[in-house]
Amino acid sequence: MKNYFECKENGQIMVEALIAITIATVGLLGIFTLVSRSLSLNRVVADQYIASNLAAEGVELVKNLIDYNVRNGLPFNNGSCLSEGNHNIDYTDLIGSSCAYDNNRFLRFDGLTRFYGYDAGADTPYKRTIIISWPQPDEIMAQSVVAWTTRGGGEFEVKLEDHFFNWR
Template identity: 45%
Template sequence: MTRVTSVLNKERGYFIVEAVVGISIVVVAFLGIVGLLTQSLSLNRLVSDQHVGNGLAMEGIELVKNLIDRNCILNSDPLGNDPGEWNHIIEYVPPQGTYADGDFEVDYNDDWLVPTQNRFLRFNEATRAYGYDAGDNTKFKRVIKMDIVPPESSGAAADDELRIKSIVTWQSKGQSFSLELEDHFFNWWPSCPIQ
């Protein structure tokens, strides 16, 4: 009998060891999955913010393009300045007398670029659009940098090329992020006189 009891006790010992090893493997696998999901959700927020930032930067370039096209089509300046200036897309003439070279902001319903006020863009749930007038503040800021490219560096005629940079910045999880897109616009419409 003692031999049978001895064999049963040894088998019980193996079962406990096997159970502990099996449970350990399951716990380690579960913790790995939880860690992977946590990191994935964190990266999902980062990718989402970059996607929105990229869209806002592209929208900034597109809005400037629309203002330039509008000026050429209208062939006049609503403020009563010299008519037909294709590159006159800002709200005022700076003291230095140029229509470019500065930091601006633009909204989808604006007729002009306005000097930047370092404001956060707002998201309007009703229109599903970003702007400065209505909606909830977001983490995004957009600045439009504009300057006239000198003819000697571009090969274009004087005042015939604008360099536009759309810069979107935001903060997420204690880090600052910035996205910059650049485009160049030319006086593409020959009948649109230049200053």
């Protein structure tokens, strides 16, 4: 009598197992690649968020200097920090007494106060340049540029611009 249930193909289970393991490995590698890429993009977005706020702070510093001049009866564009050119303005300098420009000056993060500035704290990758120009005699154009280099060597930049008028 013939046995129809006898398996004559040896190793079929081994081949099926290898194919299943290969498919599972390719699937897991795809997932790990996606997670890795997502985490690296998360760092770029966090850096851009910080740089955007630092650039906005630069424009606000110019506004504060103009407000100081107006409150004290001075010309609205008075002071060396509001002269045409490039400046490094710090939030601790409320009257704009020292804003000399240095292209290699990085912002620092003070862990105690949780503020960015030029005097205390750990170095950061961010450099802020405030560019002042006077398109008209009664107008100040302030451009705040924050540039940084990422760990992978990518160079990024955020630019914000505002115009202030002598309307008072």
